[in-house]
Amino acid sequence: MSGVVEILLGIAAAVGALFALMARSRRKGRRETEQEVAAQAAQDYQKTRERIDDATSGTDGGDDDRSWLQQYGDGGAPKR
Secondary structure, three states: OHHHHHHHHHHHHHHHHHHHHHHHHHHHHHHHHHHHHHHHHHHHHHHHHHHHHHOOOOOOOHHHHHHHHHHHHOOOOOOO
16 A cells, blocks of 8 residues: 555656646746847837937028928918
8 A cells, every 4th residue: 555655656756846837937938038028118219219319300490490390389380
């Protein structure tokens, strides 16, 4: 009888170890995915920030920019 109990305990230990390995693998995969998503988000932010920084509102000066904003603020089409 004790031989059967030892076999059952051995099987239970093996199954427990298998589940522990699967859980660890799943956590590792999730962590890697989260890191990849965070890296992609940072790269997207950097590209967006570069586009924002490179954008120019106008090269003629503040007065022209102000009048352009007033034209659009009134809902009218810009006069060029």
